[in-house]
Amino acid sequence: MDDNNKEGENNMQDCIFCKIIKKEIPSQPVYEDNEILAFKDINPVAPVHILVIPKKHLNSINDLSAQDSEVIGNIFLIIKKLAAELGIADTGYRVVVNTGADGGQQVGHLHYHLIGGKPLGTKIC
Numbered sequence: 001m002d003d004n005n006k007e008g009e010n011n012m013q014d015c016i017f018c019k020i021i022k023k024e025i026p027s028q029p030v031y032e033d034n035e036i037l038a039f040k041d042i043n044p045v046a047p048v049h050i051l052v053i054p055k056k057h058l059n060s061i062n063d064l065s066a067q068d069s070e071v072i073g074n075i076f077l078i079i080k081k082l083a084a085e086l087g088i089a090d091t092g093y094r095v096v097v098n099t100g101a102d103g104g105q106q107v108g109h110l111h112y113h114l115i116g117g118k119p120l121g122t123k124i125c
């Protein structure tokens with residue numbers, strides 16, 4: 001990937017997750033409504049690894065404003081519902097939002113990792 005493409009990741013035309021929302025790139029959705037999509041991570045790190053995203057393109061937490069608070073709240077309710085449906089509510093799980101370069105964010109569209117189905121340990125990193 002060259003520098004131009006890296007910059008392109010920050011606009012929604014070139015955003016891989018916006019393309020998934022528009023069905024231009026296939027995914028395995030597990031939940032969808034008007035404002036939120038949840039789909040299986042292509043490279044799962046655990047038996048359950050779901051990405052939950054707002055359909056509105058936001059690069060990261062840094063782009064959030066007060067008007068986004070409802071969708072962010074709803075994302076957590078969807079995470080709760082998916083955890084129950086996928087059988088990990090009682091065994092436990094981790095929700096991760098990587099942000100920016102030091103945070104290890106690779107895709108520039110805000111996303112919540114829902115990870116579980118095995119013991120994840122106590123280390124955050």
Ligand code: 5GP
Nearest residue numbers: 016027039040041042043098104105106107
């Ligand atoms: P990040 O490092 O940005 O927090 O996580 C990006 C995640 O998106 C990674 O876990 C990666 O496996 C996943 N991912 C990247 N490209 C695709 C894709 O085209 N489809 C799906 N389903 N997941 C993807």
Ligand code: ZN
Nearest residue numbers: 015018057109
């Ligand atoms: Zn996007």
